[in-house]
Amino acid sequence: MTHDKNTALKVIEAILFANSDLVNEKDLLKNIPKSLNLKKLLEELRNTYKGRGINIYNVKNKWGFRTAPSMANYLKIEKNLKRKLSKAGVETLAIIAYYQPVTKGEIEKVRARHISQGTLDILLERGWIELKGRRKTPGKPLTWGTTDKFLEHFNLADLKELPSIKEINQLGISEKKSG
Amino acid sequence: MTHDKNTALKVIEAILFANSDLVNEKDLLKNIPKSLNLKKLLEELRNTYKGRGINIYNVKNKWGFRTAPSMANYLKIEKNLKRKLSKAGVETLAIIAYYQPVTKGEIEKVRARHISQGTLDILLERGWIELKGRRKTPGKPLTWGTTDKFLEHFNLADLKELPSIKEINQLGISEKKSG
Amino acid sequence: MNDFLLNIDGYEGPMELLLDLAKKQEVDLKHISILELADQYSNYVKNKIKTTNLTLVADYLVIASWLTYLKSRLLLPEKKNEEIPAETLAQNLKEQLIKLDEMRRAGVKILSRPQLDKDFFKNGLGKNTFVENKYTFDCTLYDLLRNIVDVDTRKKLKNFKLALKKVCSVEEAIKNLKKFFELKKDEWLPLESIIKNKETDTFIKKSYTASHFTASLELAKEGLINIRQHAPFAPIYIKKKAVKK
Numbered sequence: 001m002t003h004d005k006n007t008a009l010k011v012i013e014a015i016l017f018a019n020s021d022l023v024n025e026k027d028l029l030k031n032i033p034k035s036l037n038l039k040k041l042l043e044e045l046r047n048t049y050k051g052r053g054i055n056i057y058n059v060k061n062k063w064g065f066r067t068a069p070s071m072a073n074y075l076k077i078e079k080n081l082k083r084k085l086s087k088a089g090v091e092t093l094a095i096i097a098y099y100q101p102v103t104k105g106e107i108e109k110v111r112a113r114h115i116s117q118g119t120l121d122i123l124l125e126r127g128w129i130e131l132k133g134r135r136k137t138p139g140k141p142l143t144w145g146t147t148d149k150f151l152e153h154f155n156l157a158d159l160k161e162l163p164s165i166k167e168i169n170q171l172g173i174s175e176k177k178s179g
Numbered sequence: 180m181t182h183d184k185n186t187a188l189k190v191i192e193a194i195l196f197a198n199s200d201l202v203n204e205k206d207l208l209k210n211i212p213k214s215l216n217l218k219k220l221l222e223e224l225r226n227t228y229k230g231r232g233i234n235i236y237n238v239k240n241k242w243g244f245r246t247a248p249s250m251a252n253y254l255k256i257e258k259n260l261k262r263k264l265s266k267a268g269v270e271t272l273a274i275i276a277y278y279q280p281v282t283k284g285e286i287e288k289v290r291a292r293h294i295s296q297g298t299l300d301i302l303l304e305r306g307w308i309e310l311k312g313r314r315k316t317p318g319k320p321l322t323w324g325t326t327d328k329f330l331e332h333f334n335l336a337d338l339k340e341l342p343s344i345k346e347i348n349q350l351g352i353s354e355k356k357s358g
Numbered sequence: 359m360n361d362f363l364l365n366i367d368g369y370e371g372p373m374e375l376l377l378d379l380a381k382k383q384e385v386d387l388k389h390i391s392i393l394e395l396a397d398q399y400s401n402y403v404k405n406k407i408k409t410t411n412l413t414l415v416a417d418y419l420v421i422a423s424w425l426t427y428l429k430s431r432l433l434l435p436e437k438k439n440e441e442i443p444a445e446t447l448a449q450n451l452k453e454q455l456i457k458l459d460e461m462r463r464a465g466v467k468i469l470s471r472p473q474l475d476k477d478f479f480k481n482g483l484g485k486n487t488f489v490e491n492k493y494t495f496d497c498t499l500y501d502l503l504r505n506i507v508d509v510d511t512r513k514k515l516k517n518f519k520l521a522l523k524k525v526c527s528v529e530e531a532i533k534n535l536k537k538f539f540e541l542k543k544d545e546w547l548p549l550e551s552i553i554k555n556k557e558t559d560t561f562i563k564k565s566y567t568a569s570h571f572t573a574s575l576e577l578a579k580e581g582l583i584n585i586r587q588h589a590p591f592a593p594i595y596i597k598k599k600a601v602k603k
């Protein structure tokens with residue numbers, strides 16, 4: 001851990017960046033040689049980032065990076081966070097993809113479980129499924145199918161590219177891990 | 180949103196910083212004036228951070244901050260490290276990376292053995308490989324390739340950054356001779 | 359299958375063993391002797407058979423016999439009607455070994471690169487005052503495939519389920535009979551009349567008859583009712599016993 005001032009500055013920079021919370025000076029001290037003055041290094045770093053888009057910021061003896069307050073006026077960052085689709089959602093999507101056109105009743109029969117409207121809504125909102133007309137059976141139930149956007153999302157040229165269930169079994173994807 | 184080049188640089192800096200995932204150029208464009216050349220700004224920013232503790236890094240057309248790989252020895256941040264990849268896993272990954280799009284049969288041919296249940300599963304679970312459509316040969320076998328996440332994980336901007344097979348061979352021989 | 363991988367000195371398969379033996383011959387795999395390699399391999403596997411379960415080395419034996427075959431063809435003058443010349447086969451083997459060797463080293467090379475969350479890190483910052491979180495639900499093809507297999511398996515399991523129909527339990531029949539005698543106290547009543555005959559399914563009907571009969575025996579044993587039947591298969595009558603005071 002013997003390194004020069006320049007490396008120490010880089011180490012501090014990396015540590016502050018990689019930590020979500022402000023970092024205590026005590027913890028920073030562990031990572032730089034004792035011969036160096038931490039406070040001075042931190043002040044130097046703060047100066048480096050003065051007037052930039054991100055600043056060095058401290059509360060008492062804790063330090064971190066923050067976006068510059070002046071940036072707030074220019075930015076409206078929409079952070080797109082991806083949330084995993086629920087098990088019910090994935091299963092419903094899978095059934096629609098493999099058995100389309102398929103009625104809600106049929107999906108429920110395959111899953112042996114009730115489908116909430118919310119589950120279909122999420123898939124609709126993502127643009128992955130759409131109504132595909134009515135089945136010509138008594139009651140004329142509506143059927144569901146997948147969209148072009150579905151193909152696009154899963155990087156498929158067409159539905160034929162979906163591996164068959166037999167192929168999936170051969171691929172070595174074990175369903176055990178899904179639990 | 181009328182601002183000069185200097186402000187645009189700061190805005191980009193702030194956006195890249197505020198997103199832990201890589202940010203698409205499309206999303207950056209929304210936040211800077213159309214008169215400015217985004218690519219140039221990004222390159223300028225990359226230069227600014229060259230040799231610092233944090234670097235600007237890109238995969239294809241996605242950009243972000245990452246701690247400099249050279250900091251690895253100094254940073255002792257314990258994140259949940261995943262289990263080491265098996266030998267079979269490493270070989271399979273290499274074959275997929277170098278011969279993509281490649282069928283399971285072709286991978287097995289190089290290794291002269293079956294891919295065991297779970298080898299592809301582990302690579303899939305890490306998000307390093309994905310299906311790349313069917314080969315247009317009889318039987319239309321499914322093919323595999325690597326993902327952007329694979330590039331991101333191994334600090335590659337694109338596949339071209341992987342050493343060529345020729346380079347690997349030269350490396351192997353020199354290693355042998357020196358050893 | 360997986361167990362034997364570890365049984366031959368850590369080799370994962372015959373190709374790995376071949377590669378290792380070949381590398382002992384020459385620095386450059388292009389110049390290895392296939393004849394020599396065939397001998398080395400055969401000797402190695404022969405020695406191993408003595409100490410290892412034969413079934414565990416089946417994969418290795420297949421390659422051993424193939425190498426012996428190749429060796430004999432390389433030594434004998436080539437017949438004209440052979441489909442693939444022995445030299446080509448030997449060359450193919452060499453090329454395969456080279457390819458495997460390349461890929462092993464390529465793999466090591468890839469894994470020796472800086473890795474995210476190990477050698478370099480993302481911004482750890484989670485929240486920011488002006489960042490609006492917009493959630494979208496995501497699903498990978500991998501999730502999809504895993505789940506269709508799941509559903510498919512469940513569907514198959516369901517087909518094996520016994521079709522259990524609704525039956526009438528004896529407890530339920532006892533309750534029925536008791537309730538009935540609260541209304542009709544001092545008459546002999548055919549058991550059949552007590553059984554609700556709304557059910558049309560013969561299976562369920564039989565179930566009701568059987569459990570009500572069992573229930574009547576149970577109640578008789580407890581001294582609560584009397585049972586009367588004039589002849590075999592004749593209708594069964596039951597009557598509540600007078601309560602002794």
